[in-house]
Amino acid sequence: MGTTVDDTFRILVATDNHLGCFEKDPERCNDSFETFEEILVMAVDHKVDMILLGGDLFHENKPSRPCMVQCMDLIRKYTFGDSPVLFDFISDPVENFKHSKNPVVNYLDPNLNVAIPIFSIHGNHDDPSGPGQFCALEMLSVAGLINYFGRTTDLKEINISPILLEKGRTKLAIYGLSSIKDERLFRLFKSNMVKMLRPKESMDAWFNIMVLHQNHTKHGLTNYIPESFLDPFLDLVIWGHEHECLIEPRLSAEDSFHVIQPGSSVVTSLCAGEAVTKNVALLEVNHQQQFKVTALPLQTVRPFVFDDVCLADHAMDLRPINDKINPVEDLIESHIHKMIIKAKELHTGHPKQPTKPLIRLRVEYTDESQMFNACRFGHRFENEVANPSEMILFRKFKQEKKPADI
């Protein structure tokens, strides 16, 4: 990207921060906040122009008071300040923020000193609900803390007006689509009712980003959004909602645009997809419509090791000897000890990383006598593991069957 830095947009991209998740768990209650703070610190350190969030900032639709207070405090602490914002807001804020009481981008409010504006769509966890159909992001927006966009209200037709930004010669259009039911959105796309409103002036000069929060992988026939539905004029799609981090830009199926999927910044479920290294992205876009994604590994994520064990693979006799001695328990215990050692390799040295790991071992059993009380078993690891009572997941081993010829 051989251009002067001054024209290049620098954007910190993150999604699914799930603030407040596990807030009632004394061990894990701060995890989401520690990493959100790490992300904000990164934004400051990397001197980005803005932060772009892909939804599910909050875990609960109605975040608790401590959660809201902590979130507002962090945003005010790191994104307000004196460094000037170096890009212009070109589109009509009344159009971009039309659901809002005060449709102004926060960094242009003369009463607020915003250094790093945050732009966010909502996810399915923090979508509008209740009387007046407000969402938690609306609270942040009315306080001038974020710029909440991409909300649709029409159930029959979606017109997406992009946020248009200019930094020197670089033109950036951001199409936001906040979370809606996959089936409904699938249907609207199918019937051609999702319109992307492109700027008429120098239409081809814009770098076009879309940020959305939907199922990316296919769950059922219409319960996801195929990449082929999205307009091929797009340059980069930022996919929220999926928690697995796939930060390297990947060409879409039809080679039309690149896709990045930052994934959640906190482990919300103990599945394999959440056990990979979590990153956010530093996205740079220059005036030649070139972009670069730099993966920024998160240092404060709690170590999480996921593994499978299939008891059928073990030659030894696993039948319980008596009520107290179960060879399966011994086998699993030693396996878990190895996982705990592996988890230590995930320590980053960041002073705020929690060190007690999350451990999840899926145990495929062949015979129910091989099962034991996983919760009681967990007590032995109380001092070593963050989720002692939920480490083991038993499931019945199924011989692979060939499809029957019917």
Added chain:
Amino acid sequence: MGTTVDDTFRILVATDNHLGCFEKDPERCNDSFETFEEILVMAVDHKVDMILLGGDLFHENKPSRPCMVQCMDLIRKYTFGDSPVLFDFISDPVENFKHSKNPVVNYLDPNLNVAIPIFSIHGNHDDPSGPGQFCALEMLSVAGLINYFGRTTDLKEINISPILLEKGRTKLAIYGLSSIKDERLFRLFKSNMVKMLRPKESMDAWFNIMVLHQNHTKHGLTNYIPESFLDPFLDLVIWGHEHECLIEPRLSAEDSFHVIQPGSSVVTSLCAGEAVTKNVALLEVNHQQQFKVTALPLQTVRPFVFDDVCLADHAMDLRPINDKINPVEDLIESHIHKMIIKAKELHTGHPKQPTKPLIRLRVEYTDESQMFNACRFGHRFENEVANPSEMILFRKFKQEKKPADI
């Protein structure tokens, strides 16, 4: 008050705004917000230095999302801006706001442009609760919208550090005591465990205001705070919690200080005390420690007429003639028509004043046959009255008895 205006503090004093009260009533849902907005407009129009609130800003401990959004929007709209704040904050904010994550007075935050800082204690409606013991005011405070003070955390001893402000030669000390249980506070006062921490420097030069939110009238032996408990060095006590507006400064029982009781800015209960004209106060304090209270009548309060009728006073035969004709109903109906006419006299001409009145008639009956279904009766007034089903309150007439000689 023959002093230069520049040295004189101008403070808008209000209390018990009860934002969100009746928010589910389609007729009354906006009442609290309309009047809160009127108060904020008054603050701007009267060019006050600050707004001082006496608690119960919110009606619900956990205000709804629309309520929070509306409140934040109004505060940001009217209290942020370019006019400079002309007084100095002299006390230690870490001491005044020690419960807060970010103990800074909002108008001195370099990232916020605050024109009229709001200072508020909490009331019993919006007191801290739940995990972390946060209250709704904490959300406004962390967003930089208000300065929340006067919170005590020690259950055994209360030390009140005043907010110390200087405008030219005028020195103002504000002692805030957010709502706590009357019985507990009564006990703490009795055992001398409530300490007012007076500034050592030029102790006698300060004008001393106390703002509290407690029962003022005696309910039971220890379920209120007698004025005699309060320190005689005080000059003015602002009493929150009581909803009747008693805005004229009145000397306390022991002639030690003056008391004003602004009352609620919205009718929350249909009692006689809420049917008087509601005011907020413009408080001016000059460098000679003189003060002046100007009552500012609120123009947007919904008209409310309260009356009593005693059926025993009526000579006519009030026995029902049949199932359909009840002379009491006719009598009451004509009485209510008169009250509705009286309510029209309460129209102020303010474009935002709701005009459908609140009507409350207490009917003292002598015989149960005189009662009727007040809710069904109310249907006749659906188009004329804001509370048709709750207009009538029946109560049994009691002959006054002389105390027995026991």
